[in-house]
Amino acid sequence: MTQSTTVPLHPVCRHCGSDQIVRDASARWDAAAQAWTLSGVYDCHFCDTCNREGDTLAQWTTATGEEPEGAGSGPVPLP
Numbered sequence: 001m002t003q004s005t006t007v008p009l010h011p012v013c014r015h016c017g018s019d020q021i022v023r024d025a026s027a028r029w030d031a032a033a034q035a036w037t038l039s040g041v042y043d044c045h046f047c048d049t050c051n052r053e054g055d056t057l058a059q060w061t062t063a064t065g066e067e068p069e070g071a072g073s074g075p076v077p078l079p
């Protein structure tokens with residue numbers, strides 16, 4: 001059985017359903033690139049719509065609104 005892992009996912013708030021999810025991150029100055037580069041993303045999620053926060057706030061869904069099997073806290077998308 002072939003299982004596709006290429007289905008695009010996005011986080012939504014498990015309380016209000018909003019996709020306005022924000023995470024804190026830390027950035028370090030990269031002198032060679034002359035730019036701030038992302039060095040870490042913290043576990044805590046914030047919802048801009050209902051102002052709730054928590055490590056398990058985000059619910060990962062597909063574009064069709066289905067929660068993927070075994071998504072857990074979801075992937076950690078980095079740029």
Ligand SMILES: [Zn+2]
Binds near residue numbers: 015016018050052
């Ligand atoms: Zn919310």
